[in-house]
Amino acid sequence: MTIAMNSPVPPAGSTSPAPTGAVAARGVFKSYGSGETAVHALRDVSLDFERERFTAIMGPSGSGKSTLMHCLAGLDSIDAGRLWIGGTEITGLPDAALTRLRRERVGFVFQAFNLVPTLTAEQNITLPVALAGGSVDQEWLKQVSSTLGLTDRLAHRPHELSGGQQQRVAVARALLTRPDVIFGDEPTGNLDTATGAEVLSLLRRSSREMGQSIIMVTHDPIAASYADRVVLMKDGSLVGELEQSTPEAILGALAKLGA
Template sequence: MTTSTNLPAGVPGALAVSATPEGGAVAARGVSKSYGRGETAVHAIRDVSLDFAREHFTAIMGPSGSGKSTLMHCLAGLDSVDSGRLWIGGTDITGLPDAELTRLRRERVGFVFQAFNLVPTLTAEQNITLPVALAGGTVDVDWLQQISSTLGLSDRLSHRPHELSGGQQQRVAVARALLTRPDVIFGDEPTGNLDSATGAEVLSLLRRSCREMGQSIIMVTHDPVAASYADRVVLMKDGELVGELEQSTPDAILGALAQLGA
């Protein structure tokens, strides 16, 4: 494997950036984001250009303060950038009016967070279909049944969150993210509140959603074991991309992070 020029020696991977974002799930070109001004400014991400292929599972990792969460928030349209351009499913989201950006996130982006973010008074099925209901849309019942079956939720749809285990609640969150067939699902430490066995179960389901449902997933995590479920691990340090690993093991990921000071 090759080594990128700004990656510490011994860390494999080279960041490949295509000329255009056409055909990909998400793309960034020359994206930068800072907080504050003058000498106190924090440069969270610096001139990042990156492509995320469709039907792939990508993990973003780096030391604390590396900019991985900021990058995810910008890619998802949850935060604006100072410079550069961003695309979701071929749509340039840079500078989109708030109403259009909100609609795009609702219809074409899914989210799975560390907190399950389920409404306690609603059943699992109602939580899954809530975004469609809020948008005034119509639920594709066949697709709902397929997702529920794949995620092992068919016999839990009438249960409320307090009647479900942590793993089942996160599966409901994954099902909710999948329901609209989004261009991409963003995961922010999606297994952070789960024990190792349940976390492995959820990560396997995310990976299966790529293989069997054609889903694209971008996940931020600090856990090398979680990242090893991804097809690709993008490494960041000090707001910059410094390399990547493909189809890697927890030990190899841990070694790469150690060289980055994580």
Template sequence: MTTLIEREHTHQGNAVSARGLNKNYGRGETAVSALRNIDIDFDASRFTAIMGPSGSGKSTLMHCLAGLDSTDSGSIHIGGTDITQLNDTALTALRRDRIGFIFQAFNLVPTLTAEQNITLPVALANGTVDRDWFTFITGTLGLTDRLNHRPHQLSGGQQQRVAVARALLTRPEVIFADEPTGNLDSRVGAEVLGMLRRSSQEMGQSIIMVTHDPIAASYADRVVLLSDGVLAGELENPTPETVLAALAKLGA
């Protein structure tokens, strides 16, 4: 059986780093600078939230960091790999093998069971599931008795737990979470956020989450603030109150 001790990360330093990151949409007079000269590091084995007013660039930043969107200039490193230098095939392989994703919409395949949805990335890569690790994470997430259920037979919270398990199964270097509690009520959202925090604290997982919710952000170790495409500060050990105060200063 996989234990927390066995899962303890030895890697130190940055899970993700960006330097001189710029991203523009449109051209000429209609051009919008979504990101402007961003320099940022995300520590390994920590839970970081990205926040800012609507249109601040937080989702664009996450999509660029995860290799889901291209940049106009600058570099992004995941571990020791500059993903801005990869071709489409190599970038697809990196996202499959080294990154986990959790989305607001769950993105489960309706015809597959919970277990099949969790193991789908491994199956697509023609890999072998580590059954000890599978048993550990599904047990930790309270899914053991739901593995044969299809998504329509699961509650929203259970579906999001399946998505979390899917993201954890491949032991990715980093998990990107895009408004992961946006479709959940406050009780179930707190449950999922608690699980994300535990996966960071107890499993050594690196997590980068975009959220607009100060309560969700308070589960993170650190909050990075954006405004008009530039970094506008950060908070360590955030609380809902300190996040709200920081956002108020940004006019959010």
């Protein structure tokens, strides 16, 4: 197991080059509450996520993995440190600019499919572009739909699709804008084993064949084994990482953390 090392934090306003990866964190702290009841969710977290790689974040309950993902995605603020998405620093970015950046350059795949029941699969896939007032790249839509096996399901509404097909629609929606990164929050948590494996395989293909950068939070060693890299957390800190690991190796590493 490789121990993760923190990188120096560039000072605010520094002219140092911005990180070139998909996402980066430097010296990030995050707490909830104050005084004796304060919960220190993130403690001096510095981490780089390379482009075109599939990374899983794991750790015991309360380790800070979900908080880290929310902060990296700009869904939650931080107390100290700096964050970048695709070379753009999001630390202190005004709400309107942050919302626009998330809409245009970040994709999300959640445990709940979050599809609009009255819209077709195609309309759900293209919804973020429609809300932004943009135009859909039809060739890219065809390629994504074909890659995810949705070509003959685009006219169906969510209730006419299986759970796996609905999650494929969610993945297609995340891919459509060619974002800098896709964040997955337990994306197979509501799926059976076979369907979950199918969706994880699609995420891995999205990274390897379509050049997508993916960061996934999961508690499942089998799910994490589909990733190129597994980052391990405990008590709000980075404690190690694994490359191209088996479920057994990941489970062993988690056992050492008390997970």
